[in-house]
Amino acid sequence: MSRFFSEKYKNLVAYVPGEQPRDQKYIKLNTNENPYPPLPEVAEAVRAESEKLYLYSDTECVELRKILAERLNVSAEELLMTNGSDEILNFAFMAFCDSKTPAVFADVTYGFYPVFADINMLPYEEIPLKEDLTIDITDYFGKNGTIFIANPNAPTAIALGRDEIEEIVKRNPGNIVVVDEAYVDFGAESCVPLIRKYDNLLVTQTFSKSRSMAGARLGMGIGNPELIRDLNTVKYSLNPYNVNRLTHAAGVACLKKDEYNIRNCGIIMETRDRTAKALRDLGFEMTESRTNFLFARHPAVSGEELYLELKKRGILIRHFSKERIRDYNRITIGTPEQMDALIANIKDILEEKK
Ligand SMILES: *Cc1c(COP(=O)(O)O)cnc(C)c1O
Numbered sequence: 369m370s371r372f373f374s375e376k377y378k379n380l381v382a383y384v385p386g387e388q389p390r391d392q393k394y395i396k397l398n399t400n401e402n403p404y405p406p407l408p409e410v411a412e413a414v415r416a417e418s419e420k421l422y423l424y425s426d427t428e429c430v431e432l433r434k435i436l437a438e439r440l441n442v443s444a445e446e447l448l449m450t451n452g453s454d455e456i457l458n459f460a461f462m463a464f465c466d467s468k469t470p471a472v473f474a475d476v477t478y479g480f481y482p483v484f485a486d487i488n489m490l491p492y493e494e495i496p497l498k499e500d501l502t503i504d505i506t507d508y509f510g511k512n513g514t515i516f517i518a519n520p521n522a523p524t525a526i527a528l529g530r531d532e533i534e535e536i537v538k539r540n541p542g543n544i545v546v547v548d549e550a551y552v553d554f555g556a557e558s559c560v561p562l563i564r565k566y567d568n569l570l571v572t573q574t575f576s577k578s579r580s581m582a583g584a585r586l587g588m589g590i591g592n593p594e595l596i597r598d599l600n601t602v603k604y605s606l607n608p609y610n611v612n613r614l615t616h617a618a619g620v621a622c623l624k625k626d627e628y629n630i631r632n633c634g635i636i637m638e639t640r641d642r643t644a645k646a647l648r649d650l651g652f653e654m655t656e657s658r659t660n661f662l663f664a665r666h667p668a669v670s671g672e673e674l675y676l677e678l679k680k681r682g683i684l685i686r687h688f689s690k691e692r693i694r695d696y697n698r699i700t701i702g703t704p705e706q707m708d709a710l711i712a713n714i715k716d717i718l719e720e721k722k
Contacts, residue, residue: 376489383483386686395709397700398684400522400551400661402580404632404703406622410581413621414614425613427604432616435623436588440560445593448600449619451610453550453574453587457516458484459602460570460589464514464544465490472513474503476693478522478548497524501655501663501693505532509539518548520556523688523698525657527556534559537566544595546570551659553578553633554640560590567592570599577660579622579629584615636660640701646711650718665695668721677717683710 369378386399429449437444450456461484465471470491473481485492495507501524508515515536520527537545537559547559549571559571570591576582589599603610611619622629640657647654647664654664665671671694675687686698701707 377487380486381483383480387684389684393682394679395683395702395706397702397706397710398686398698399582400577400659400698400700401582402577402632402636402660403701403706404580404635406580406618407625407628409625410618410621413617417613417617420613423613425609425611425616427608429611429616429619432611432619432623435620439623439626440590442560442563442590443593446563446590446596448589448596448603449611449616450587450589450603451607451615452576452585453548453572454480455585455610456572456587456589456599457481457546457548458488459599460514460516460544460546460572461485461488461490463598463602464546464570465492467491469543470513471516472508472511473516474518474521476501476521476524476690477516478518478550479688481516502526503528505536508536511540511543514543515540515545516548517545518550519559520551520554520658522551522659523661523663523686523693523696524655525551525659525661525663525698526655527658530557530559530562534562534566537562537569541568544568544570546572549573550577553629554658554660555637556658563591567594570595575619575622578633579626580632581615581618581622584618586611586615586619633660636701639704639707642704643699643701643707643711646707647714650711650714660701662699662701663693663696664699665697666718668718671695671697674714674717678710678713681713681716683713 432449433444433447436447470493471485472493475494475496498504519533533547545568549558552558563569570589572589575586644662652664652666654662671687675685675697678685
């Protein structure tokens with residue numbers, strides 16, 4: 369830290385993203401990326417758009433919002449596009465929390481929430497998950513704060529049903545509930561159909577996982593037009609051109625062939641269920657995943673040891689040192705071949721432990 373770093377950030381602990389090795393020698397199962405690259409049409413659209421890079425991007429993402437509105441069965445006024453969904457989440461912390469309205473989220477959830485609270489100097493309350501890592505929805509009734517729920521949750525992979533989320537939204541009429549649906553396309557129920565019914569519901573989604581565009585940075589918020597206006601006030605005060613031209617073009621091209629993404633999600637879910645079974649047969653315990661990753665532990669090998677042993681063998685998975693979950697690892701679902709390699713290597717590791 370330099371002696372010039374602002375006093376207000378002295379104790380800030382930044383978010384730590386999963387490793388992104390510069391070389392390609394690892395099988396990367398550590399950051400929940402989609403293993404299938406975008407279609408060639410996406411690259412073509414980006415190339416064509418690059419000729420217009422001398423012009424600023426469309427601050428309103430009109431074309432993208434029009435297509436998405438149709439897909440999601442909402443209107444364009446109910447949509448805001450952002451630089452990844454991390455950005456819309458940060459906007460929501462800025463727009464809907466303050467010293468009297470703390471952020472409220474689970475003790476085991478997306479690691480960025482406390483960081484967003486901290487950088488914006490916002491108080492927050494962490495609600496412990498139950499022993500089995502599920503959410504007790506009654507813990508969230510009548511909260512005096514802005515609730516953030518990742519659904520499905522990360523890194524636990526567990527989803528609540530839409531009716532359960534609706535109950536939380538209903539029981540907090542005076543507060544915003546933000547539902548982070550980064551993984552919703554892998555088998556969970558979206559709360560988007562509820563946004564007309566509740567003016568205190570904001571849903572966030574991303575192109576990073578189910579649409580193979582993590583590197584493009586494209587996310588969105590879906591909610592009542594008044595909420596979207598508030599979030600736009602924050603956006604236009606920070607970075608009006610938050611979605612660049614190449615990303616916008618990539619997003620449009622990607623949506624025009626959305627059946628490709630939907631099919632890939634299906635393949636990933638099949639691979640997930642097959643991998644889960646293989647790991648259970650090897651003695652792993654894991655949560656019921658509605659995401660593109662598994663959250664698993666083994667009685668004979670610690671989470672950290674498994675992570676390190678797999679890394680030695682060229683496979684990256686994600687280990688968290690947080691007390692409550694350090695027995696576990698989060699394993700992204702890759703291609704069937706990658707998962708076969710994972711299983712074979714884990715078999716070797718368990719064999720050596722005997
Ligand atoms: C990956 C992820 C996000 C955000 O990803 P972006 O790439 O910024 O869209 C948000 N929430 C959760 C729970 C995630 O896992």
